[in-house]
Amino acid sequence: MSEEEIQKMVTLLLSRATMLAQHCPDCGTVLFEQRGRIICPSCGEVEVREEGESGAAQEMGRDEEVLRRKRSELIAELEGEKDLDKVLRILEAVQRIDSILGGKG
Numbered sequence: 001m002s003e004e005e006i007q008k009m010v011t012l013l014l015s016r017a018t019m020l021a022q023h024c025p026d027c028g029t030v031l032f033e034q035r036g037r038i039i040c041p042s043c044g045e046v047e048v049r050e051e052g053e054s055g056a057a058q059e060m061g062r063d064e065e066v067l068r069r070k071r072s073e074l075i076a077e078l079e080g081e082k083d084l085d086k087v088l089r090i091l092e093a094v095q096r097i098d099s100i101l102g103g104k105g
């Protein structure tokens with residue numbers, strides 16, 4: 001990844017763009033969403049189409065992104081957690097997220 005690309009990613013994040021779980025179909029760089037537009041830091045605005053359902057698929061992608069973010073938050077929490085009860089609850093939540101994400105391939 002070039003320095004220019006990283007710089008663009010930082011700019012996108014600072015302008016409240018969200019990092020997506022999807023990657024650019026052209027260059028493979030992680031994609032960002034900003035005000036409903038999908039942006040590749042390297043290629044600019046890209047058109048991401050899922051066959052069949054267009055609107056629904058986009059919603060699904062956002063849910064997935066939220067879940068992934070939550071998952072890493074939980075993992076980070078787990079690291080400092082000493083209370084076994086909480087540890088188990090966090091693990092259960094992570095497992096549940098994994099099964100939701102895993103179910104979609």
Ligand SMILES: [Zn+2]
Pocket residue numbers: 024025026027028029040041042043044
């Ligand atoms: Zn690209």
